[in-house]
Amino acid sequence: MKVLHSASMLSFSPGIYKQMSWENESSLKMHINFTSKIFCPVGVYPDSEIIEFASFKKPKNIIEKFIYWIKLKYEYYNWLSEQQNKFDIILLRYSVHDPFLLKFLKEAKIPIYLVHHTLELPELRSFNTVGKIRGFLEEKIGGKCIDESYGIICVTNEIKKFEISRLSKANVNKPTYIYPNGILLKNNTSLSDKREDIPxxxxxxxxxxxxxxxxxxxxxxxxxxxxxxxxxxxxxxxxxxxxxxxxxxxxxxxxxxxxxxxxxxxxxxxxxxxxxxxxxxxxxxxxxxxxxxxxxxxxxxxxxxxxxxxxxxxxxxxxxxxxxxxxxxxxxxxxxxxxxxxxxxxxxxxxxxxxxxxxxxxxxx
Structure with missing residues (x-):
């Protein structure tokens, strides 16, 4: 079984980079066919085995950021369509208010799981006016994307319950799984303890x-x-x-x-x-x-x-x-x-x- 876990990123996130790098390292150690990839503009992430670069460089200003978001999504889902011929299952880090995602899910040839790391609607609504607009768009598009997916993967049980609540009645029994964040441990490393009397x-x-x-x-x-x-x-x-x-x-x-x-x-x-x-x-x-x-x-x-x-x-x-x-x-x-x-x-x-x-x-x- 060949599995691809991918994310499209317009800006750098050290946490996401660590998680997906550790996944690749772990899969090699355990000899399982699990590949992690971040799709991004040139210059956003350092060149490495988990990076798949788009055809353009990272945006320089807010206007470019909007235009490049569209370009990134267009290239990303074209790339994903090709990957369907190489993998049996694809896991996608969830992208909010993404019409390109909805189109891809409707046309998918293999099982596609969506991976959720937050309560998207409450988080967007907690921001300023732009966040509230994005929350409105997510409310219109997000539920349809989750419905079209094969299954849902979440980092906490609270997120899992929330995503299930967004499903239509016909899809409430969709496969779900809790996949918590983890860290690549080096248990042979000594742990220095320099605690003193004051906490x-x-x-x-x-x-x-x-x-x-x-x-x-x-x-x-x-x-x-x-x-x-x-x-x-x-x-x-x-x-x-x-x-x-x-x-x-x-x-x-x-x-x-x-x-x-x-x-x-x-x-x-x-x-x-x-x-x-x-x-x-x-x-x-x-x-x-x-x-x-x-x-x-x-x-x-x-x-x-x-x-x-x-x-x-x-x-x-x-x-x-x-x-x-x-x-x-x-x-x-x-x-x-x-x-x-x-x-x-x-x-x-x-x-x-x-x-x-x-x-x-x-x-x-």
Whole structure:
């Protein structure tokens, strides 16, 4: 069974690039016929085995971006039509309000699964006027695309329920599968532990959107006098920094390299994830950041549910209260980092998750 997982991208996303690169690496290790490809303009992603370039370069301005979106979709679905002769099943990272997708699905010769990573309608509607217009278009086109697909693959159960709710009554029994995000683990790597007596916490994002809920944590810290250090890594807006004013316990590092993040993580007791997904209509998530924390042997405290079962001790779902976070950090203080990574292995290991998906597809083929 030959499977293609593909996405069309007009701009660079490090998370998507990591996920699809890891899929290719994992499939080679496990000797399964699973290929991941990103279709994009020249210059958007680095040239590699998972990249398929369009005939044009990345857009330079907003006008070009609109025109090139159309060109990209036109070339992408032509390319996909050719791939149907080489593969048995195609998985497509879902593209919102995409009429080209609808046309392709109607004409597809092999099973096409749509892969969903978010609640598309609530997320689009949470943005400005343009987002609301896009939400209107998605409402008109999206349900038809999902109806025309062979099956639905989602990263969380919440997303799965939402996508099923968009189906027509005739298609509510369409095949569905939960395929969580995963990470390529290197279990032979040693985990350095440099924790000291004062709790240190780590909160990482490339950019802190409002749904990360950083503002909620900072507001709660104002009324707390405990000893701790909160490391905030990523781009933070001035309005968020202004909440806390000057507090030596809160350290804004800006963007850091993977190595620099690793060095800071070695001193930390707990990693923090999003605390306000409700701002984009979600209560569950399956973030890459949580998996990276766990791979470093860091237990996680977050304001959202993940795919983990409740008896998984190293993921704590709670409110953005620094007292609660510190209590969890102290509870986890003496747990060995290797034990945490080992316990998380089956839940976050890309190789295991991909093999499970491939087996599922084989049964449906």
């Amino acid at each position: 240190e916490l780590l909160f990482v994002a490339s950019y802190f959107f409002d749904w990360h809920g950083l503002d909620l944590i900072l507001k709660d810290i104002i009324n707390n006098n405990d000893d701790f250090i909160l490391h905030i890594i990523g781009r933070v807006d001035d309005w968020q920094k202004d909440i806390i004013k000057v507090d030596s316990r809160v350290r804004f590092h800006g963007l850091k390299s993977t190595k620099e993040i690793q060095e800071i993580a070695e001193r930390c007791w707990v990693g923090l994830s999003s605390f306000s997904l409700d701002r984009k209509g979600m209560t569950e998530a399956c973030t890459l950041k949580v998996r990276e924390y766990l791979s470093m042997g860091l237990p996680v405290y977050a304001g959202h549910k993940d795919v983990f079962l409740e008896d998984f001790s190293y993921y704590m779902f709670g409110s953005p209260k620094i007292d609660f976070i510190l209590a969890y950090a102290k509870k986890m203080r003496n747990i060995n980092r290797i034990e945490i990574r080992s316990e998380a292995n089956e839940l976050i290991n890309k190789e295991i998750l991909l093999l499970n998906l491939y087996s599922y597809l084989g049964k449906k083929d």
